[in-house]
Amino acid sequence: MLSANGKLHRRPLVGAVLEGRGDMAVIAGLGASAWDITAIGDTALNFPLWGAMGGAAMIGLGLAIAQPERAVLVITGDGEMLMGVGSLATIAVQAPKNLSILVLDNEHYGETGMQETATGHGVDLLAMARGAGIKHSMLVTRPDEVPGLRAAIHARSGPFVALAKIDPETLPLVLPPREGVILQSRTRAAILGPAADLE
Template structure:
């Protein structure tokens, strides 16, 4: 699971985290997180964001509050989390036990040309989450920490926030459906039943 530069392979990490997910709903930030959850297996309980940078954590919060008995996982990148870092305060105050956020941190803006992000210059997203009041956090850099990360996400004892340092590799795209209406409608139906989209 480690690359030659000593960082985790992002797609192997995502596959390990999603193993045995059951009815967990997964929100993926734009770009690599969306491709990675799709590579594991496209499902109606995936909501990959094609745009709306900075919004993944808040969409996850809304879903977690609306569906308190369902585990909700947000998988996003460091660039998007930096853009939406204010969401951590709201998540902390609302404190949904069923919400987990995993930031796959390659220290780059992967969708706009691989410019460096602030996390490559010492900015600590885990410390920011703790400062916002999120008590259950984790920083992952080694393969033997992934099982604990998965267990924490699947436990549903959140809000839980984790950062995993990943390789800034370029992988083949595995694209989900592109149309946002389709993605939203199929998740709505999977959660609320076939009649949900008739309202």
């Protein structure tokens, strides 16, 4: 799971976190996070974003409030989380137990030419989450910490924010469906049953 430079590989990490995910719903921020969850396995309980940069965590909050018994995981990148960093305060105040956020921090904007993000210059998103009032957080840098990360996400004792320092590798694209109506409809049906489209 570790690359030559000592950082975690993103897809084995995401695969380990999602193993035995059951009925967990997963929102993925645009770009590499969306390709990652799709590479692990595209399912109706995946909601990969094609845009809405900065909104992934808040989509997770709306879903977590609506479905309090279901584990909801937001997987997103450092650039996307930085854009929506205020939502950490909003989420901390709402304190949904079933919401977890996993930030895959490669310290770069991966889809636009690997420009550096602020997290490569000392900005600590996990400290920002704690400062926002997120009481349950975890830094992940080593493979032996991943089982604990998975357990914390599945425990539904959130809101939980984890940040994994990952290798800034560019991986083959594994694209989910692009049609937004299909993405929303399939997730609603998986959560609410086939009658969801008759709402």
